[in-house]
Amino acid sequence: MQRIAWDLLNPIVNYANILQCEPSFQFGPRTISNHQFIYVSKGSGNVEIETREYSAGKGDLFYYGPEVIHTFKADQLDPFELYGVHFTWHDKLTAVKAPQSIIDVSRRTTSTSALQNLMVIGDKGLDELKIGDQINVYGTGIAELLLDIIKQFRNDSEKSSIANRGLFLHLLLLLHRHTHTVAPSFSPFVKLLFDVKIKLESTALLPYSRKWLTEWSGYNEDYLSRCFHEQFGIPPHQYHLLQKISKAKELLEHSDFTVSLIAEQLSLSSVHYFCRLFKNQTTYTPLGYRKMCRMV
Template sequence: MERRIGWEALNPVVSYANRLACDPGFAFGPRVVKDHQFIYTAEGRGRAEIGGRAYDAKPGDLFYYGPGVPHRFEADDDAPFVLYGLHFAPIGELPATGAIPYELPVDIRRGAETPPLAEAKLVLGDAASGFAVPEYISLPTGFAEPFFASAAQYFRLTDVLNHLRGRALLIRFLTELYERVRQARVEQDPAASLLETVRTRLRERADEPYRREWLSDWTHYHENHAAALFARLYGQSPHEYFLGCKLELAKKLLADENLSALETSERLRFGSVHHFTRLFKRRVGCSPGAYRRMGRLV
């Protein structure tokens, strides 16, 4: 099961956040929860089971599972872990005042009663740039713990401002986690160096019409294969990336060189000023003329 949410629609609510120092051998589960949840190992060791998959948990390890996915955690006898738990809904509304109405987020079911659902993915972004939140990832200890420690602190304070801070923290964490995962993928991909050259050349040719055959010329792959590799590595198609470069150049021409929409469209060879204007407004949020006028303001 997969839930896909566009970045622009992400509006999370932290429904519970806590820090738990476990006793030796302490365990919880098998259980399922009603919310999405992160479990972060701050200290110590233990074992984690999520949807039938087993992991050794150590400091810096982050686990994620969605609603209905069975899971179990057990602390080591000699070095029991310290965990942060954060339950959240990807889209939700904060209360106007006071605390979020709290409902127990855990529905414990054991043995044969454990539901069969073994995996639930949360995917952020559109089809071209989707980011599947990983079930397990090892992170630098200095990166994740401050987020979870602050979220736990804010949750204990019941005014709406602190719940808003919890939302802001989670948005920042998810976007930075996406960047870390993307960068790791780039570093590990054997085609990364070649595809980085493609990105550079697309930026350099942003004032030209897009040509799909560039992909085969620059990589010696079939253009469909090159496009698929590019999308896997960077989360968007070469054409989408090229349009982004083209619009960044258009903004520079409008603001810095004070060109009109028609002049900018012709300089960048968009084909027609109407196509340029529609694309610019859809992606930038205002017309080329309005953007040009904003460039004159202080």
């Protein structure tokens, strides 16, 4: 696993293209020297990343990094159309035209020797974005962004590289939003975790109760709390507190309620606890935040 902070991202698109595959066309097994997203815009086929096999269809986005062995094989009757973008996560704009190294290799024979393929952006928590082998992003706007990136790369003008950096960052933000939003392809249990997340948002004005986790899910409180933390990168109680902070911001921005009244509305134990919690999360005192929001 690799991890990079959001504020250290300076992505560079090194190469971008559209590939219309012939029936049964295959590339790989191979490795590359940088990173790549491949999006299936049409057709179907099979993909192998290291020793992991996937059926691929419209809307699937694949990712792999350097030295990760990958193979794409188009279906005979319904071959792929693929959008491919080679990139680096952090580099100078002058590196855009750096030559790309593509190496034909042999498949790995055992799963024990397979490389892990996971990129993580941001610290653990709600800002974290995990990018693995495959995710379906159909209907998210990511396909359109990839097309824009390809057009900019082909344009090869003075501003293309900086434009593609902006487009690529936008793509990552869309991908983050998508991975933190429930999707039809999710398992019933993951959908249940999203239901719990929504209920925590809707109960922000109430005191937190661990019993909710069992009442809402039917699972043991400790087990569901662990699963929630694993899915969203934050424990349920902490997520509930963040919803209280969000509600507090709304009240400070759009009402003239006193700080004491807002603490009472949020079912917090004291105004002192509220002020300490708010400052820890925002770096502002409640009144300092209200003053800042009323400036232009």
